[in-house]
Amino acid sequence: xxxxxxxxxxxxxxxxxxxxxxxxxxxxxxxxxxxxxxxxxxxxxxxxxxxxxxxxxxxxxxxxxxxxxxxxxxxxxxxxxxxxxxxxxxxxxxxxxxxxxxxxxxxxxxxxxxxxxxxxxxxxxxxxxxxxxxxxxxxxxxxxxxxxxxxxxxxxxxxxxxxxxxxxxxxxxxxxxxxxxxxxxxxxxxxxxxxxxxxxxxxxxxxxxxxxxxxxxxxxxxxxxxxxxxxxxxxxxxxxxxxxxxxxxxxxxxxxxxxxxxxxxxxxxxxxxxxxxxxxxxxxxxxxxxxxxxxxxxxxxxxxxxxxxxxxxxxxxxxxxxxxxxxxxxxxxxxxxxxxxxxxxxxxxxxxxxxxxxxxxxxxxxxxxxxxxxxxxxxxxxxxxxxxxxxxxxxxxxxxxxxxxxxxxxxxxxxxxxxxxxxxxxxxxxxxxxxxxxxxxxxxxxxxxxxxxxxxxxxxxxxxxxxxxxxxxxxxxxxxxxxxxxxxxxxxxxxxxxxxxxxxxxxxxxxxxxxxxxxxxxxxxxxxxxxxxxxxxxxxxxxxxxxxxxxxxxxxxxxxxxxxxxxxxxxxxxxxxxxxxxxxxxxx
Numbered sequence: 206x207x208x209x210x211x212x213x214x215x216x217x218x219x220x221x222x223x224x225x226x227x228x229x230x231x232x233x234x235x236x237x238x239x240x241x242x243x244x245x246x247x248x249x250x251x252x253x254x255x256x257x258x259x260x261x262x263x264x265x266x267x268x269x270x271x272x273x274x275x276x277x278x279x280x281x282x283x284x285x286x287x288x289x290x291x292x293x294x295x296x297x298x299x300x301x302x303x304x305x306x307x308x309x310x311x312x313x314x315x316x317x318x319x320x321x322x323x324x325x326x327x328x329x330x331x332x333x334x335x336x337x338x339x340x341x342x343x344x345x346x347x348x349x350x351x352x353x354x355x356x357x358x359x360x361x362x363x364x365x366x367x368x369x370x371x372x373x374x375x376x377x378x379x380x381x382x383x384x385x386x387x388x389x390x391x392x393x394x395x396x397x398x399x400x401x402x403x404x405x406x407x408x409x410x411x412x413x414x415x416x417x418x419x420x421x422x423x424x425x426x427x428x429x430x431x432x433x434x435x436x437x438x439x440x441x442x443x444x445x446x447x448x449x450x451x452x453x454x455x456x457x458x459x460x461x462x463x464x465x466x467x468x469x470x471x472x473x474x475x476x477x478x479x480x481x482x483x484x485x486x487x488x489x490x491x492x493x494x495x496x497x498x499x500x501x502x503x504x505x506x507x508x509x510x511x512x513x514x515x516x517x518x519x520x521x522x523x524x525x526x527x528x529x530x531x532x533x534x535x536x537x538x539x540x541x542x543x544x545x546x547x548x549x550x551x552x553x554x555x556x557x558x559x560x561x562x563x564x565x566x567x568x569x570x571x572x573x574x575x576x577x578x579x580x581x582x583x584x585x586x587x588x589x590x591x592x593x594x595x596x597x598x599x600x601x602x603x604x605x606x607x608x609x610x611x612x613x614x615x616x617x618x619x620x621x622x623x624x625x626x627x628x629x630x631x632x633x634x635x636x637x638x639x640x641x642x643x644x645x646x647x648x649x650x651x652x653x654x655x656x657x658x659x660x661x662x663x664x665x666x667x668x669x670x671x672x673x674x675x676x677x678x679x680x681x682x683x684x685x686x687x688x689x690x691x692x693x694x695x696x697x698x699x700x701x702x703x704x705x706x707x708x709x710x711x712x713x714x715x716x717x718x719x720x721x722x723x724x725x726x727x728x729x730x731x732x733x734x735x736x737x738x739x740x741x742x743x744x745x746x747x748x749x750x751x752x753x754x755x756x757x758x759x760x761x762x763x764x765x766x767x768x769x770x771x772x773x774x775x776x777x778x779x780x781x782x783x784x785x786x787x788x789x790x791x792x793x
Contacts, residue, residue: 218295218312219272221245224302227269227279235262243288243325244268246314251324258332265334270302270311277303285334285348288325290315292356294394297383299355319359326363337370353408354383356400361407371412380408380415380425382445385434398441405445409452416452423460423469425449430470430478435537442477456486463495464506471507471545474514474538479503483548488669491549504542504550508565511538515568542572549669552750574756577743580667581760584680584739587664591657591684595648596693602644641692649688657684671793675742675775678792679715682780683735686714701728704765711736716779716787717772726769736761737770738778744770 226240239262242248258264268287269279280303291299291313298310316322326348330336340346349369352360365371371379383401408415418425426449433442450456457465467486470478483491494501517523517531546552552569556562661680667673687696690712698711704725713732720731740759744767747757754767762769772778779789 218298218310219302220312221314223273224311225271225273225275225279227271228266232266233261233263235260236266238262239264240266240268240284240287243284244313246316248325249317249321251321251328254325254328255332258328262332264329264332267340270300272302272304272309275302275304277305279303280308281340283335283340283346283348285326285329285336286346286351287313288322288329289348289351289355289357289360290322292397292400293354293383294356294397296393296397297354297356299351322357323359323363326360327367330367336364336367349379353379353401353404356397356404358400358404358407361404365407365411371408371415372418378415378418378420378425378428380405380418380449381428382432382437384432385436393436393438393441395438395441398438402441402444402448405448409448413452416449416454419458421461423464423466424454424458426454426456426458426466426478426482427460427464427469430466430475431473433470433475433478434473434534435476435540437477439477439480443481446478446481450485456482457490459495463497465490465493465495465503467491467503468495468501468506471503471541472510474507474510474534474541476537476540476544479507479541479544479548483544483668486548488549491545491669492551492554500554500556502550502554504545504552504569505555505565507538507542507545508555508569511535511542511568512561512565514538539572542569543576546573546576547667549667549673551670570750570752573750574747574752576667577747577752578758580665580672580676580743581736581739581758583665583667584676584735587661587680588683588735590660590664591680592687592693592696593660594656595645595652595688598651599641599644599648599693602647603640606640606643641694645690645692652688670746672742672746675745675792676739678790679735679738679742682790683712683714686780687712698734703728703762703769706762706764708762710734714780715772715790716781718777718779718787719773721773722771723768726765733769733772737772740767740770741772 221244226237226244228237228240235257239254239257242253242257248254254264264284267281267283269281271277271279280301282300287300289299291297293299295312300311300313301308302311316325336348347369349361349364349371352364416425422428426446429442429446429449446454459465460469464472467479467482467490469475470482492502492504493499494505514531514535518528518535520528546569552566552573555566555569557566661677661684665673665677665680667676690696696712698709698713700707701710702708703710710728711734713729713734715733715735715738717731717733720727724730740757740761743757744754747754759767775792776789778792779787782788
């Protein structure tokens, strides 16, 4: 599918036979031949370029591209920019031709080798081509910017060696991500992302202060929020932002309109940048508003962005391509809202003073429902991931102990006996259940809590909220309780008739101080399991925002409704200690 889509993108581009290369009146034949040779990649040796320049060709000429037969004036480009190969795998339209309608992207052929490309670029510069003079109002006019966005590290290396300026010119910083505006609907290939990262690392090695450039519209992290638009992979955005942060870029810098990068990402519907920021910002910054409007939190901004996209998509006075563009931007906008909610964004901070305020808040609730419905799966995945090493080691020990025990019981100081090729008989009273229990207990002594914490964090992606704290605390308590169980058999639980249906009942490790649940929904009076606690946390969050209980998918024991998940308040949830006394878990 990806290959087919990529081919379609390339087919959408004009080829050289579809365009005309225009020049101002009085342009010499040598200059025209130079431009044709650059555009068509017909030069096979840099001396051909040098000879044309010696014959009077202007290496700094600015030819114009237009569709054949069009009366358009043509879009201007410097020859040096046209000489750089586009290595974006069809993702990025670096050059366009004017037409009677909107400009059309043009696909140029590639040079036969990177070495020839470098020689041609050097020949143009040697002949007098301007390397640092931009065209007015054209962010594509500087060759270094073209080379970076084209993912052409070879050209970047040549231009840096020839003195290309890397400080910001006009609208575009050399370290800034290619704008998704230039490849709306196109696939950003992993190979192109790798080339971009390699170039950005080279630029940072060249001048590390590039990471901290700050302008009226913010820093490079603001720029990434504007550029992403859901077009890049999360891994790429993480690596790019990590490179900037490690070299001094601020995650909380404020732009000229008082927006932080998180506000910017929310306003642009950039889910990957939002996700990175949500994982690296402190809790207070997730719900912080600008100084001029403290109630304008990132969640409010994201909801307003989605509201605006919906309005634009339904506006019959707008051109169809504008409406289609709004429709394409809606899924990233919705994803951004979900990520903010997982990061701890508070719906309670959203105003309901005006009709638009209420509509914006209403748009957030379905996304909140989706987040709540994902939590059960994440919590169970966290439990299984955290206990996976324990289960694996316990299973190994259970298989090995019948062979090892006779040797372990050998009196100290006696000669070691080589293991028998066949299993020796185990001592009397030692069977499979004993092996299971001993293996589980030995494995528990080797349990890596730090690794378990990492597994929990990787699978439970909610944070900075009461619900997140409750779910994480419940999962943590279940895992610690599992280590004290007799075996994995007790952890996963046996079957029982609950409410007239035979179900599996996992470890019931939460003690309720006062159990008021109906008897028909209770397996162990005064006890509940982790699933019930997680469900109660989800229901509490849904109720806080007016989401109906029925919208939350329980995912277990549906025949009981939610009666088995009731246990009074959170202060009623505890455990039984070694003395048999009830002790609160301190979950609030």
